[in-house]
Amino acid sequence: MRTFIIVLVSLLLLVMGMVAQDRKTAPWDVKAEVKYKKRLAEVKEEIWSAEHAGFNNRTVPTEHAGESAVILSKRQELTTPDKDRELHQTTRLLVKINDKAALEEYSGFTFNQYELYATGGFNTLDPFSKTTAVTYVGARVYKPDGSMKEVYSDEAVVTDVDRWKRKQRKLAIPGLQVGDCIDYFIRTERFINHANAYTEEVFVLGDEHPILEYAIHVAAWEEVFALEYRAMNGAPDFKQKIGGRMMELDMLVRNVPAQPLNLWMNPFRQMPLIRLHLRIGGRREGLGRRREGTVYSNPNAVKIRDESVAQLVAMRNLTSRQNLPFLGEVWEHVKRFKREHRNATEEELAAHIYYVIRYMGLYRVKPGEEIVVDQRRNYAGLNEHNFLLYVNYMLVKNDIEADYVLVTPRYGPAQSEVFETDDYRLMLKTTGKKPVYMSAVGIFSSSDYVPGAYEGQRAPLVPGGPKATSMKGQVEVPVSTAADNRQVERLQFSFGEADMQQLRIARTTTVTGHFKKTQQQQLLLFEDYYEAERKALGIPQSFMEEFADSRRNKVLAEEYRHAFDRAREEQREYFLDEIKDQFERLPEVLEMFNIVKMGLRHTEPEMEYTTRFSMNGYVKKAGNNYILEAGRLIGPQMAIKPSQRERKADIYMPFARSFEYNMEFAIPPGYTVEGADKLARNIDNECGSFIVTTRTTDGKLVVQVRKVYKNAFAPAAKWPLLLQMVDAAEEFQQQKLLLKKA
Known part of the structure; x- marks a missing residue:
């Protein structure tokens, strides 16, 4: 339903999803550092003083003596401490270090002290504002002789600053040795507002190491929030407690065996886990809203599928010439292609439509846009639904039949355990003799590209024509071979x-x-692929030439030239x-x-x-x-x-x-x-x-x-x-x- 709302605002929304984290646009605010230290002292007092029995046990059972590490206790909390829509996410673990591999694994923690939460664009960071998440890290090391040492995130050092000015910090754990126990926490605090009124949590009931005790605690204000969750793959259900102005969910599991999670496993299909949403509630349900003070558990998967189909049909029916940007130019390109390629196949015309719309949404440059021509541009993308709705509109107008494919990616839930309509991703599939699958996975996506995560999945089909209102069965998405990749x-x-x-x-x-996408994102320059696509579509003038010919935009052309030169130097x-x-x-x-x-x-x-x-x-x-x-x-x-x-x-x-x-x-x-x-x-x-x-x-x-x-x-x-x-x-x-x- 969130996608449905987006399409009402703008059918082809350009999503520049590179959020600038830890970007510093002004001298460092000393007050922020003082405030960080003060809050860190409060956080560590809160966590260390909490009475959780599992963290008092530092003895490894005999059957786990041969393990690289043993997680003696793990606790995850998601809490809203007041009605100001503040959200605290806390993870705490007590781990016994049994060998050098575990020692290396737990010898330091990498994190961003400040991270910007925003809806898009190249934003700047304001520490401790309501758009910023702040992370605190602390650790206690217990020696076999009973002594203890502490270290906290205000001692962390900056280890890397990437091209987006994001600072990565590392907190080293000095003196940690084989035989020690480390008790550490990671706390992130941020606000939920109407621009970011949603949090998605996944609690996987397993780890590379055995877990003796794993607790989950969720607490949210009834007057503000709603909770919804799904227990998957045999995970136990929460114990619910509602009252006293708080909604609380609790779970405790013991003796969780080790699993090779980091080696070719798919937690969404293989591991017991909990998916949970905490969101700002309302007084009424409907149109994606949830009632405040209500816990929604284990929704019906068939109902969610039907809702996803209904939303797609509604979006398709709303697609018209009135809300499609630059439609006239798209039509001119298509008409010229049909004149110049009278014997073009249906597949060739469909591909041309795809590339024209891709160009208009991602390659075309307008005077009022921020100048972004370096590597960041390579990570730009289009809203999946909006882009493919546009492509389908043009296919229908050119007598090319296609179906929408609603696929659940293989690293997400199976259809039988979907949690929300956004679990379904979208593709188009032409219905001719040589079906072509079309997706929208970024600026370099070609017209016949099927993402690897979609391959082999059974997926509902929804007709792309204007009259159909329901599913027409399912299809198995094709699978690529080793020779293809x-x-x-x-x-x-x-x-x-x-x-x-x-x-x-x-x-x-x-x-x-x-393999292509990663290398394209890492190595290509916007100047080069823009020029290639402009010429392929027969566009006579580049935007640089258009700007240079305009008295109003002549200076802008020079700014772009300097930006192109800088990007080429960075290559x-x-x-x-x-x-x-x-x-x-x-x-x-x-x-x-x-x-x-x-x-x-x-x-x-x-x-x-x-x-x-x-x-x-x-x-x-x-x-x-x-x-x-x-x-x-x-x-x-x-x-x-x-x-x-x-x-x-x-x-x-x-x-x-x-x-x-x-x-x-x-x-x-x-x-x-x-x-x-x-x-x-x-x-x-x-x-x-x-x-x-x-x-x-x-x-x-x-x-x-x-x-x-x-x-x-x-x-x-x-x-x-x-x-x-x-x-x-x-x-x-x-x-x-x-x-x-x-």
């Missing part, structure tokens, strides 16, 4: 003439399918970061970088870019010889922890995918290569493969590596097959080559 690296290695320990790398990277940093992602370190020298293909349309399914750089750290001198850590050149590989090797949970991976590394090493004159035969691997089964071949030709060693995850899902019984290929890749990373002096 590829990352291919072509790498040429040579050794420095003056310094053999410096490795020179010429690299060409090609990505397709689900080098984007490529440096990308190289670091692959090779785990920055290059010594970045000699060249270039985008070859941007992959903006279905007719150009590949994104391709080249880099040339030099790296240290891969070659070590050994007397007259050199040792090359060849296995590390394919980047970091997954290492399965001992606790994860036995698995009872089914395997949910993001999508089927393949990685290829075609490596060519120029053997220096006067040297021979030993150890190439040890690189070879050949693991190939129904779940995946890891195959390495080597050959020597014309003074070069050629190594071809191919790693494939053949499916996005595998039952737990197939886990040993995946382990084979994952282990083979991890073992390969340890392999070395010897360059032996002849």
